Amino acid sequence: MSDDDGDQGGGPPYAECVLCRKPTEYPESHKGITLCPVCEWQEAQRTACSG
Numbered sequence: 548m549s550d551d552d553g554d555q556g557g558g559p560p561y562a563e564c565v566l567c568r569k570p571t572e573y574p575e576s577h578k579g580i581t582l583c584p585v586c587e588w589q590e591a592q593r594t595a596c597s598g
């Protein structure tokens with residue numbers, strides 16, 4: 548099996564989630580607020596419930 552998907556510490560720097568400090572899928576050069584998929588989903592739920 549050849550698996551090229553292993554992260555061995557040589558990947559690009561990812562921006563931290565502003566809420567939980569976990570690495571996001573966005574690069575550090577990403578503009579604006581960076582959220583991880585989980586927090587992004589939660590924010591979407593909150594926005595959907597506001598009213």
Ligand SMILES: [Zn+2]
Pocket residue numbers: 564565566567568569582583584585586587
């Ligand atoms: Zn998060």
